[in-house]
Amino acid sequence: MGEKTENEQEAVKYYRLSEIEEQNTFKSTWIIINNNVYDVTKFLEEHPGGEEVLREQAGGDATESFEDVGHSTDAREMAADMKIGELHPEDREKIVKPQDPYLNVATVQTSSWTSWLIPLLAALAATLLYRMCTAEKQ
Numbered sequence: 001m002g003e004k005t006e007n008e009q010e011a012v013k014y015y016r017l018s019e020i021e022e023q024n025t026f027k028s029t030w031i032i033i034n035n036n037v038y039d040v041t042k043f044l045e046e047h048p049g050g051e052e053v054l055r056e057q058a059g060g061d062a063t064e065s066f067e068d069v070g071h072s073t074d075a076r077e078m079a080a081d082m083k084i085g086e087l088h089p090e091d092r093e094k095i096v097k098p099q100d101p102y103l104n105v106a107t108v109q110t111s112s113w114t115s116w117l118i119p120l121l122a123a124l125a126a127t128l129l130y131r132m133c134t135a136e137k138q
């Protein structure tokens with residue numbers, strides 16, 4: 001009793017990202033953590049961190065938020081009970097979130113380039129204006 005056969009242990013259910021993304025409702029809430037898919041529908045109300053944070057991640061990758069909180073071993077064991085499968089290997093690269101901050105950094109760098117160009121132009125304009133004014137007096 002309770003013993004798993006070799007087949008049961010090996011059988012991993014793979015879900016495509018598109019299927020997981022649909023499970024973002026009250027009726028069914030799935031989240032992805034480290035490429036594992038968890039059905040947290042029944043856990044929403046019990047979550048010590050609140051249901052809101054889980055619903056925000058519903059249907060998507062919650063790895064970063066989950067790790068940021070520094071969940072206990074207990075929490076990880078609870079998660080293991082809710083695991084229903086894994087993200088399809090072909091879809092794993094689609095959820096690489098850490099790239100986003102780098103994209104943001106690039107955007108910030110572009111805007112800082114314009115932020116020194118504008119004062120430079122303003123300074124040039126001021127110099128020209130000053131020269132024009134002093135020229136009139138001579």
Ligand code: HEM
Nearest residue numbers: 038048049053054057062065066069071072074075078079
């Ligand atoms: C299956 C997934 C999850 C399980 C089983 C779980 C379980 C738990 C448990 C047991 C705690 C109590 C503290 C601890 O033992 O570490 C906790 C706290 C917390 N969780 Fe989760 N959690 C899950 C996913 C998430 C996700 C995805 C987020 C963020 C989006 C999150 C945010 C938090 C926060 C902010 C706390 C801290 C609450 C506080 O200290 O007041 N959790 N979680």
